[in-house]
């Protein structure tokens with residue numbers, strides 16, 4: 001089998017890239033190691049930058065988002081008994097969009113189904129080969145048969161645990177990592193959100209976040225030790241702890257209900273460089289991971305896809321490969337700025353195990369400074385709504 005771009009990974013990055021290329025007549029085949037249902041049932045990100053929203057519109061998959069997504073003009077930051085608002089609209093002129101990754105992924109798969117795009121689900125032993133030559137190919141097992149796809153390029157959109165990153169030789173690839181000594185326990189519940197905007201709450205018992213998917217579906221998170229397991233947290237224990245960590249007014253009006261999903265995610269910062277090697281290009285979590293505090297993971301996958309899509313267009317339309325040569329440096333530059341923001345926001349909002357009282361007071365002072373400083377609020381808002389592409 002032959003295609004122009006073989007895309008490994010059917011998460012948001014791979015799906016969006018495939019859809020954008022298709023609209024410009026560039027052919028791709030998608031390989032996904034899980035079932036479609038598994039991919040669609042993963043509860044992950046919920047906040048889209050305007051750049052991501054625009055890219056979804058460009059990809060022709062925004063109809064439901066434009067109808068049901070909820071634009072947010074700001075967020076609340078709470079620390080102890082103080083709470084203040086960061087007004088995105090006033091500080092940057094831009095909102096963010098509440099639209100879940102699950103919905104976005106469903107729309108992208110629907111678009112694939114409509115155009116009968118070729119997807120191999122439940123693939124095994126995916127192996128990108130000869131990517132440093134002009135004739136790369138990918139082998140994999142599907143339904144017990146070995147397949148080979150000859151292609152012009154391989155897009156590695158296979159997430160953090162994928163195989164594509166490792167196809168860049170160890171002598172070339174550099175990896176940078178910071179693990180955080182805590183996780184996020186997330187609960188999804190069919191209850192109205194406690195507040196019309198997100199609340200990020202730094203509390204002496206640990207961080208808490210109140211988020212949402214729509215007017216009747218709430219998403220809440222609690223910082224927890226990585227040793228905790230979801231079975232340790234009954235729904236009641238979760239709600240009690242959330243009430244303790246969020247501002248009193250919110251705690252008093254919080255509507256609780258049974259959790260329809262409960263999971264613990266580790267927090268990690270990671271990136272690899274370069275993000276390309278020969279005819280292999282990495283996009284999204286395959287090249288970088290950020291802690292979720294700044295809501296940047298999915299948005300970075302989208303900005304990588306933006307750069308890569310434009311580089312492919314330049315190559316196929318004008319025969320100009322400069323976009324492909326510059327892809328890694330352009331993508332990494334934006335990734336690192338968003339990574340810095342997610343790292344900074346994580347560090348000021350979370351309680352570290354055995355944290356000296358001094359450090360805790362410095363975190364409080366930093367949040368107090370943001371409360372009182374227009375320029376600090378602008379910095380936060382500018383990063384949160386998304387840096388320019």
Ligand code: RFL
Pocket residue numbers: 008009010011012013014031032033034039043044045046047101123126157158159160161162163264265283284285286292294295296297298299301
């Ligand atoms: P994905 O979504 O991980 O998709 C990669 C896809 O590749 C498949 N795959 C392979 N396919 C073929 N062959 C192989 N060898 C393969 N290996 C893997 C996988 O099955 C998968 O379908 O990466 P992508 O597309 O780059 O998208 C990135 C986003 O999904 C990610 O950045 C965010 O979801 C990160 N993230 C969050 N981001 C936020 O902004 N807010 C959040 O609240 C948030 N919560 C999360 C998250 C990531 C999590 N992970 C990765 C564990 C919660 C979790 C639990």
Ligand code: PHB
Pocket residue numbers: 044045046047198209211212219292293294295296
């Ligand atoms: C979410 O709604 O899942 C969410 C929102 C904001 C974040 C992280 C996660 O910073």
